[in-house]
Amino acid sequence: MTSHAFAGKVAIAGIGATEFSKKSGRSELRLAVEAVKAALDDAGIHPSEVQGTVTYGTDTNPDVDIARSLGFDDLTFFSRIYFGGGAACGTIQQAALAVNSGVADVVVCYRAFNERSGNRFGAGVQGRAPIANAENAHLASYIPVGLLTPAQWVAMAAARYLYSTGATSEDFGRVAVADRKHAATNPKAWFYQQPITLEEHQASRWIVEPLHLLDCCQETDGGQAIVVTSVERARDLRQDVVIVDAAVQGSAKGQDMMTSYYRDDLCGLPEMGVVARQLWETSGLKPSDIDAAILYDHFTPYVLYQLEELGFCGKGEAKDFVKDGRIELGGELPINTHGGQLGEAYLHGMNGIAEGVRLLRGQSYNQVEGAEKVLVTAGTGVPTSGLILGKDV
């Protein structure tokens, strides 16, 4: 595989977010509009210059409503990506494809919701009307049995991972401890100044065995937007340029939505393997070139899986890799320097892309000195996506 045509030619020019809260007191659309406006302001681009939009299939905010709210002119590109948080880095790939092919010069990617005060994913899907379509029929294997929530779907794989690899709940806990350590020094994080210990992780109540409360991301009200344009255009704008070195999507054989329980084993995320293979091949980079990683962390177990799939360690070795502060600031591979979705906010992975940008601009509250390459991943257990972002040379 050679490089993708857009690699190195497209940049992230702006990032913007609302505050992250448990009750925004505003509509989801208002949050989306605020985030898009902030991202365009960050870039120094007037809303009338936006030509394209990308969001998640699950986002409730119509692009045309944002366009009317902010006075966009004509749009020539609008796209949505399904599979929940798996869409995150895929939105940047869509934007990169559009920008590099001349379809749209400026594309805004956004995600906004009241996921805490409004529709909570963690409440489960039992209320969903059993309309006879394939999306609902997929859930027919789980809903009548009582396997209803994302935490429960992940836990089924995680239990087998513990059994097969000899990892323990404490190894999951080390991810939570690292995230919360980073959130503690990020004033934008919900859990600012609230680090946790491994003992507190172990003592937290069961949500679904083998997952404790502190293995689970928070629920957040908020919005995040990212502005994508060409590298040339970005160099004329307000911020230091962050290059899209690679932007890829991945779905793998035997893929299911959160419940890929029928593959040979449950100790991998083959779709993240598809992402990893493309990230390395199209960027020409290798794991040791990466200075920091933002690994999607709705639930801690899949962070261990990702370290293995991305090649930061061997299969079954993540339980050793996460020890001794290796994934914390100052370690060999700092992850989730913003605090992740456990510590900063659950924005369906979009806030992780923004942190990748800040690290390369030197704007993170937990700056990795000299960071030149940052890897970002999207939702796990679903068809997913990934990015490698680089500093402009």
Next chain:
Amino acid sequence: MPTEFPDHSDALAKLVGEPSGPVELSPEAVNSAMIRHWVEAMGDRNPVYLDREAARAAGYRDVIAPQTMLQAWIMKGLRHTLDLEAARAAGTVASNDANSTMMALFDDEGRTSVVATNCDQSYVRPLYLGDRLLVRSSIEAISDPKQTGLGHGRFATSLMEFFAVSNEVAERGVSAEELVSQAELVGTMRFRILKFRPGTGATAVVAKPPRPRPAITEDNAFYFEGLRAGELRIQHCTDCGTLRHPPLPGCGTCTSLNWDYVVSEGKGELYSMVVNHYPQVPAFDYPLPIGLIELDEGTRLVANLEGDPESWAIGQRATAEIRALDDELSLPFFHHDDTQED
């Protein structure tokens, strides 16, 4: 403080053993028309109720009535019941039998709410076409006051004794009381009610809502139909033979869209498991253990695990028992396989 109510224990004790009312004679003899309606409504396909040859082959001298119809033969219909209630309300029919007296005493004790708690029937002999039934009812027992989940109340048990005479004997014009002395006991029924003071329940009794329904499409209907029929079905590619679950319209191995199913033995190994604690959805009991079972046929499925969650571990053998949760939904529940050798 609740209102003080009188205690009628002594008066109630005197009613025990008394006839609830007069002996009743069934309006018609046991007949095939009513039997046919009953078995149609119940979906009972046993031929001994309608087919003389089948009944004889089964050792009966003729077709028999379903035994659970026992009380149905003496029921006089809705119009009769409504007319009787209206007459009592108008005072044109006296209600001084023991049953009416008992109910009035309960009401006076503040126990104005009623719920039927259980009904047990026992059968002495089958009922044949032409049998004419009589019923003699009495008050068998009245409990001391008890605090129940529904409220502070007394249980009352009615005993109904069913007798049969031939239709010819019944038509001779003698009284029902006299007929009983010549009749044969064919069955009994005990019917228990709770009369309680409303609003005195220890806890609100909330019925558990049904489990959330699966979405049924043309692709997965056979699976849920199979469970209702007591079968755990696995989709089977008729071109390459690959088994697959969950159901899909096509075979990922050979791309064929042709399929049927095989019926699983329902035995397998626990491949993974979780124990749900939160959120607690009212349709389920928590902690809720759920397993991913690798069936011996090779496919996996997600199913509920029976018993103490702590008793389960990955790698253990498990056996399915298919259970109906309600009229629409049956599911496999896995318990420990006791037949395993290790």
